[in-house]
Amino acid sequence: MSHSLSTSTTNDMITEEPSSPNKIPRLTRRLTGFLPQEIKAIDTMIPLQSRALWNKHKVQKFEDAEGFDDRFIHHVETTLARSLYNCDDLAAYESTSISVRDNLVIDWNKTQQRLTARDPKRVYYLSLEFLMGRALDNALINMGSEPKPNSNGDELLGTRDMVKDSLNDLGFRLEDVLAQEPDAALGNGGLGRLAACFIDSMTTENIPAWGYGLRYEYGIFAQKIIDGYQIETPDYWLNIGNRWEIERHEIQIPVTFYGYVDRPDGDTPTTDPAQWIGGERVLAVAYDFPVPGYKTTTVNNLRLWKAKPTTEFDFAKFNTGDYKNSVDQQQRAESITACLYPNDNFAEGKELRLKQQYFWCAASLHDIIRRFKKTQRPWSEFPDQVAIQLNDTHPTLAVVELQRVLVDLEKLPWAEAWDIVNKTFAYTNHTVMQEALEKWPVSLFSRLLPRHLEIIYDINWFFLQEVEKKFPDNSELLSRISIIEEVYPERLIRMAFLAIVGSHKVNGVAELHSELIKTTIFSDFVKFYGPSKFTNVTNGITPRRWLKQANPELSKLISEAINDPKDDFLLDMTKLTKLAEFADDHGFQQRWNKVKEDNKIKLADLIKNLNNGEDIIDREHINNTLFDIQVKRIHEYKRQQMNIFGVIYRYLAIKNLLEQGASIEEVEKKFPRKVSIFGGKSAPGYYMAKLIIKLINSVADVVNSDVAIADLIKVVFIPDYNVSKAEIIIPASDLSEHISTAGTEASGTSNMKFVMNGGLIIGTVDGANVEITREIGEDNIFLFGNLSEKVEELRYNHKYRKSEMPSELKMVLNAIESGLFSPENPNEFKPLWDSIKHHGDYYLVSDDFASYLATQELVDQVFHYEKSEWIKKCILSVANVGFFSSDRCIEEYAETIWNVEPVKPE
Numbered sequence: 001m002s003h004s005l006s007t008s009t010t011n012d013m014i015t016e017e018p019s020s021p022n023k024i025p026r027l028t029r030r031l032t033g034f035l036p037q038e039i040k041a042i043d044t045m046i047p048l049q050s051r052a053l054w055n056k057h058k059v060q061k062f063e064d065a066e067g068f069d070d071r072f073i074h075h076v077e078t079t080l081a082r083s084l085y086n087c088d089d090l091a092a093y094e095s096t097s098i099s100v101r102d103n104l105v106i107d108w109n110k111t112q113q114r115l116t117a118r119d120p121k122r123v124y125y126l127s128l129e130f131l132m133g134r135a136l137d138n139a140l141i142n143m144g145s146e147p148k149p150n151s152n153g154d155e156l157l158g159t160r161d162m163v164k165d166s167l168n169d170l171g172f173r174l175e176d177v178l179a180q181e182p183d184a185a186l187g188n189g190g191l192g193r194l195a196a197c198f199i200d201s202m203t204t205e206n207i208p209a210w211g212y213g214l215r216y217e218y219g220i221f222a223q224k225i226i227d228g229y230q231i232e233t234p235d236y237w238l239n240i241g242n243r244w245e246i247e248r249h250e251i252q253i254p255v256t257f258y259g260y261v262d263r264p265d266g267d268t269p270t271t272d273p274a275q276w277i278g279g280e281r282v283l284a285v286a287y288d289f290p291v292p293g294y295k296t297t298t299v300n301n302l303r304l305w306k307a308k309p310t311t312e313f314d315f316a317k318f319n320t321g322d323y324k325n326s327v328d329q330q331q332r333a334e335s336i337t338a339c340l341y342p343n344d345n346f347a348e349g350k351e352l353r354l355k356q357q358y359f360w361c362a363a364s365l366h367d368i369i370r371r372f373k374k375t376q377r378p379w380s381e382f383p384d385q386v387a388i389q390l391n392d393t394h395p396t397l398a399v400v401e402l403q404r405v406l407v408d409l410e411k412l413p414w415a416e417a418w419d420i421v422n423k424t425f426a427y428t429n430h431t432v433m434q435e436a437l438e439k440w441p442v443s444l445f446s447r448l449l450p451r452h453l454e455i456i457y458d459i460n461w462f463f464l465q466e467v468e469k470k471f472p473d474n475s476e477l478l479s480r481i482s483i484i485e486e487v488y489p490e491r492l493i494r495m496a497f498l499a500i501v502g503s504h505k506v507n508g509v510a511e512l513h514s515e516l517i518k519t520t521i522f523s524d525f526v527k528f529y530g531p532s533k534f535t536n537v538t539n540g541i542t543p544r545r546w547l548k549q550a551n552p553e554l555s556k557l558i559s560e561a562i563n564d565p566k567d568d569f570l571l572d573m574t575k576l577t578k579l580a581e582f583a584d585d586h587g588f589q590q591r592w593n594k595v596k597e598d599n600k601i602k603l604a605d606l607i608k609n610l611n612n613g614e615d616i617i618d619r620e621h622i623n624n625t626l627f628d629i630q631v632k633r634i635h636e637y638k639r640q641q642m643n644i645f646g647v648i649y650r651y652l653a654i655k656n657l658l659e660q661g662a663s664i665e666e667v668e669k670k671f672p673r674k675v676s677i678f679g680g681k682s683a684p685g686y687y688m689a690k691l692i693i694k695l696i697n698s699v700a701d702v703v704n705s706d707v708a709i710a711d712l713i714k715v716v717f718i719p720d721y722n723v724s725k726a727e728i729i730i731p732a733s734d735l736s737e738h739i740s741t742a743g744t745e746a747s748g749t750s751n752m753k754f755v756m757n758g759g760l761i762i763g764t765v766d767g768a769n770v771e772i773t774r775e776i777g778e779d780n781i782f783l784f785g786n787l788s789e790k791v792e793e794l795r796y797n798h799k800y801r802k803s804e805m806p807s808e809l810k811m812v813l814n815a816i817e818s819g820l821f822s823p824e825n826p827n828e829f830k831p832l833w834d835s836i837k838h839h840g841d842y843y844l845v846s847d848d849f850a851s852y853l854a855t856q857e858l859v860d861q862v863f864h865y866e867k868s869e870w871i872k873k874c875i876l877s878v879a880n881v882g883f884f885s886s887d888r889c890i891e892e893y894a895e896t897i898w899n900v901e902p903v904k905p906e
């Protein structure tokens with residue numbers, strides 16, 4: 001990578017207005033970091049005498065309906081080059097978005113100017129995934145100025161309601177306009193959505209923060225279900241353009257791959273500066289997404305990089321007439337940011353993936369360093385100005401890259417550089433599962449990033465020296481703790497270990513998980529560093545999107561009940577505790593239940609639409625049908641298979657009762673109405689997960705068409721689960737399932753979303769379910785199953801065939817084996833039963849199945865025969881869900897890991 005810093009003049013460089021002309025040079029220098037000889041260029045860019053004119057025409061935000069109408073029509077007629085005669089919903093969406101974006105950009109400029117002037121410590125959140133979903137509704141809710149009286153002067157209107165009314169007057173329905181927006185689905189699941197919730201909260205909390213990620217041309221694939229099988233289709237989300245992004249073609253950062261390391265002085269140690277002579281060179285172009293916060297004019301930036309060819313061209317090829325080949329070669333640069341890898345909790349060791357990681361780390365660090373250098377501070381102050389959070393190990397190369405820049409380019413002594421690196425970075429671990437831990441072959445590194453490999457070896461060498469000093473003559477410890485895994489046929493780089501050694505703090509994402517990493521995968525590091533390097537920050541979710549936006553009716557009911565007309569509870573969730581006063585209030589319970597029923601109807605409508613207009617759910621009985629929902633990535637550890645086995649058990653039990661002559665009314669007493677709703681994507685190469693999807697769909701076919709059971713059970717698989725579907729599904733749940741094998745789900749975040757929307761949970765003692773139980777009370781959650789401490793022993797028992805399969809599970813597996821759900825191919829699901837019966841039941845379905853069924857029975861009991869108790873549990877849960885606001889997470893990170901302070905707007 002070339003070290004010449006790109007001299008862009010983007011908004012974060014030019015700042016505050018000088019108060020008097022003779023102060024300009026010094027102030028400009030302080031604010032921009034330009035050298036004196038460069039200042040002239042800046043100052044002459046806009047001559048002083050012209051500035052008054054600029055100020056006179058300063059662009060203003062629209063404040064009221066009149067202003068919005070004006071902006072909207074302006075953009076329809078000029079930006080879109082359309083008119084009153086051909087403005088459809090899509091054009092209305094685009095024009096609304098650009099108009100809203102105008103307001104955001106004005107505040108965004110002010111935010112960046114303020115930050116340049118105050119120069120506080122900034123946070124950089126590096127995440128390979130940002131699962132943002134739609135932006136417009138979120139922006140309307142977040143940017144809402146304080147609610148104002150409407151034209152009649154009576155009702156309070158926030159920006160969203162004002163725009164809604166305006167659009168109505170202009171001939172559109174806000175709902176239709178919002179529905180035009182494609183999801184920004186640049187993530188797989190929980191990890192990517194966490195990053196999205198975090199940048200919302202960082203902005204809301206006025207933390208000076210930037211997100212850095214990749215602008216994938218294709219986000220997570222769209223899922224189609226054909227004959228019950230998952231089919232992946234490309235998600236070309238930029239098809240209709242993207243009105244939220246700002247292309248910064250003036251910010252282009254060269255990134256290098258391959259090549260060799262040059263040491264002019266010959267045999268110097270690798271810890272001396274060296275020169276990396278790169279082979280392939282590509283450019284990283286910045287695309288900026290303004291991130292609004294709730295009730296603040298702070299607007300932060302999400303910067304995503306796109307790869308493009310350099311403008312250099314290969315003279316040698318050109319001269320030999322190989323023009324076409326030379327162009328093709330260049331074109332390949334763009335493949336780096338073409339596609340998001342569609343794996344959740346699984347590390348696929350592909351070269352292109354490593355290229356993505358380095359491309360993104362190098363460009364982001366370069367950008368961060370450029371910003372730091374403008375302040376002309378010494379390098380020793382870098383960690384006082386910059387905190388970099390690594391979302392999982394994906395950005396661990398940034399650790400190595402910073403060390404390289406400091407040693408090779410800035411010529412800092414190794415130890416001094418390493419001290420800066422260590423104080424700058426912190427690492428969030430997201431899993432203890434082996435298959436998800438990144439390990440890269442040394443051979444791949446030596447080709448792609450030869451200088452980085454040397455630096456990693458040196459980091460490891462110094463680290464192992466220290467370990468040796470503390471624990472002499474312990475070669476087993478050394479090989480266990482080494483960043484390099486010596487394993488046949490080739491050595492691997494353990495990225496998690498590198499991230500730990502390169503960071504000053506390591507955190508897990510829920511208490512149980514943070515304890516587990518200390519006692520299992522990272523136990524040697526706890527021995528060496530002591531426990532204080534390891535900490536916990538339990539995940540959270542933004543209540544703006546997951547309560548206000550997803551569930552406006554519940555939000556309204558809450559704000560009325562707790563007398564908070566300005567929705568301040570969305571900032572201070574402790575206000576929700578007041579809801580507990582109404583938990584027993586029958587009238588309130590009924591209003592609460594009505595909101596839930598309306599949300600269930602909306603979900604039934606969505607399901608009907610997805611099913612070609614055919615209703616699956618019995619509308620007559622919606623209120624006394626339990627909506628039992630499991631939506632999340634499909635994974636054996638998340639145990640959707642156990643859920644569908646439970647459905648099969650219920651179906652078989654109902655059939656048995658009917659065969660024994662029971663009436664349908666009698667059967668309904670024992671097995672009341674229930675819809676089991678599933679959704680989620682499988683990684684395209686994950687055979688077992690795809691088979692689980694097929695089984696769910698096959699069971700749905702049989703059960704839904706069996707008239708004998710008279711609608712007592714329905715099974716629905718909602719295709720293409722994503723953020724905007726989640727916003728409809730989650731508010732409609734009576735019960736949601738978070739039933740991972742204990743010790744496997746690091747936190748889970750959809751569990752929090754469901755509770756925040758007044759649904760109850762059936763769950764294992766895993767991830768954040770533990771803290772959810774502590775916060776909302778154990779009477780308000782249905783826990784079951786073995787604890788994580790038992791897992792090892794249970795697996796051992798399976799291995800030595802000391803486990804008994806419960807009869808209920810035998811019955812279910814027999815039915816599947818009989819071909820009940822796959823008459824054409826009775827062996828279709830063989831791998832699923834084999835994994836339990838013959839391959840050690842790694843996910844312990846047989847150990848938890850009986851208690852799962854018993855707990856489901858209890859759920860039925862309370863939902864159908866103690867409905868008032870049920871609703872009371874829901875109300876009490878929401879009253880105590882405040883802890884799971886991502887605002888609380890960000891406060892914890894800011895205080896205990898980043899050491900940053902908010903910078904509030906004036």
Ligand SMILES: *Cc1c(COP(=O)(O)O)cnc(C)c1O
Nearest residue numbers: 189190632722723726748749750
């Ligand atoms: C919240 C969320 C997830 C994470 O769900 P878990 O159940 O915590 O794994 C995944 N996908 C989407 C679209 C989400 O909104």
